[in-house]
Amino acid sequence: MPDATPYGRRTQRASPVPDIHILWLTAGLGCDGDTISITAATQPSLEDVVLGAIPGLPKVHLHNPVLAVDSGELYLKPFYAAKEGKLDPFVLVLEGSVPNEKIHHPDGYWAAMGTDSKTGQPIKTTTWIDWLAPKALAAVAIGTCATYGGIHAMAGNPTGAMGLADYLGWDWKSKAGLPIVNVPGCPVQPDNFMETLLYLLYQVAGLAPMIPLDAQLRPTWLFGKTVHEGCDRAGYYEQGDFAHDYNSPKCIVKLGCWGPVVNCNVPKRGWMAGIGGCPNVGGICIGCTMPGFPDKVMPFMDEPPGAKISSTAISVYGRTIRSLRSLTNATVNKEPKWRHPRAELTTGHRSHQA
Numbered sequence: 001m002p003d004a005t006p007y008g009r010r011t012q013r014a015s016p017v018p019d020i021h022i023l024w025l026t027a028g029l030g031c032d033g034d035t036i037s038i039t040a041a042t043q044p045s046l047e048d049v050v051l052g053a054i055p056g057l058p059k060v061h062l063h064n065p066v067l068a069v070d071s072g073e074l075y076l077k078p079f080y081a082a083k084e085g086k087l088d089p090f091v092l093v094l095e096g097s098v099p100n101e102k103i104h105h106p107d108g109y110w111a112a113m114g115t116d117s118k119t120g121q122p123i124k125t126t127t128w129i130d131w132l133a134p135k136a137l138a139a140v141a142i143g144t145c146a147t148y149g150g151i152h153a154m155a156g157n158p159t160g161a162m163g164l165a166d167y168l169g170w171d172w173k174s175k176a177g178l179p180i181v182n183v184p185g186c187p188v189q190p191d192n193f194m195e196t197l198l199y200l201l202y203q204v205a206g207l208a209p210m211i212p213l214d215a216q217l218r219p220t221w222l223f224g225k226t227v228h229e230g231c232d233r234a235g236y237y238e239q240g241d242f243a244h245d246y247n248s249p250k251c252i253v254k255l256g257c258w259g260p261v262v263n264c265n266v267p268k269r270g271w272m273a274g275i276g277g278c279p280n281v282g283g284i285c286i287g288c289t290m291p292g293f294p295d296k297v298m299p300f301m302d303e304p305p306g307a308k309i310s311s312t313a314i315s316v317y318g319r320t321i322r323s324l325r326s327l328t329n330a331t332v333n334k335e336p337k338w339r340h341p342r343a344e345l346t347t348g349h350r351s352h353q354a
């Protein structure tokens with residue numbers, strides 16, 4: 001048996017699970033920022049998954065136009081093979097939002113990849129989704145554009161842009177019975193995506209149960225908590241201590257942070273190898289992982305309406321609690337008086353020294 005296939009090298013280790021291809025469409029409306037983001041992943045890294053460094057995983061072949069060596073028709077070969085049912089199994093990844101091709105000018109199109117050899121016309125991104133989604137083992141939307149529409153889908157846009165679930169249907173299931181998996185973020189946090197992909201590959205290998213998703217089809221273990229719950233500045237918020245300019249380590253809710261109502265683990269996880277994480281390093285949370293982004297969190301630099309009420313209420317409590325805590329802080333900053341070098345023991349009983 002040859003050790004290479006038209007799409008990559010064959011694994012040498014015996015595995016009951018066939019090789020899996022990842023067909024990654026970046027031809028939605030987007031900026032390729034999610035592809036760039038995942039090159040920074042470390043838990044696991046893209047290289048670890050593709051080079052087979054993780055035990056138990058099937059051999060993975062990645063087809064992503066930004067990271068590919070091949071180009072043109074050679075690059076498109078596995079996509080055509082999958083369309084014809086000759087490349088199986090595969091996971092479909094969509095990056096970028098789905099334009100509404102029912103509303104463009106009759107002579108035009110919004111987004112495409114490759115050219116139809118018979119007609120000479122571009123093959124629309126929606127056509128690729130129509131061809132590939134029914135044959136995919138799983139469909140994953142990466143980044144906020146592909147998940148919920150993102151920037152391209154904001155009010156007044158001309159393309160009617162939407163997320164993958166808006167296009168295929170929120171109750172869509174793959175041929176393996178998996179719902180669409182959404183990993184939002186603008187761009188996606190690299191380890192969030194790679195960890196989700198790893199989970200799906202383990203599921204396909206029979207080593208993990210059905211992936212747990214919330215109502216917005218996000219992995220629950222990644223998006224179950226708010227930014228605020230993991231923020232380094234949350235202690236300041238709780239004491240009603242707010243920054244009024246960006247040169248401050250205090251809570252930046254008054255500068256426009258939406259962290260208390262946004263589902264995202266970035267402050268806990270950091271951006272790259274645990275470093276960074278929007279509000280931790282001074283950037284207001286603009287809710288980029290949310291289905292309502294961007295319209296429902298604009299204008300970005302204004303204090304969120306709900307925060308005006310909560311921060312005003314907490315300011316009163318915070319002032320009192322801060323002064324009480326400063327008294328207690330002064331007390332616990334002093335050693336007990338029985339620690340001395342004199343020739344006498346003055347410790348007494350603990351209950352008498354309190």
Ligand code: SF4
Pocket residue numbers: 227228229231232233234235237250251252253257258259260279285
């Ligand atoms: S900076 Fe934002 S996320 Fe952090 S404590 Fe303040 S409001 Fe919460």
Ligand code: SF4
Pocket residue numbers: 185186227262263264265266267277278279284285286287288289290
């Ligand atoms: S903390 Fe806010 S702005 Fe930063 S990635 Fe998460 S949702 Fe987006």
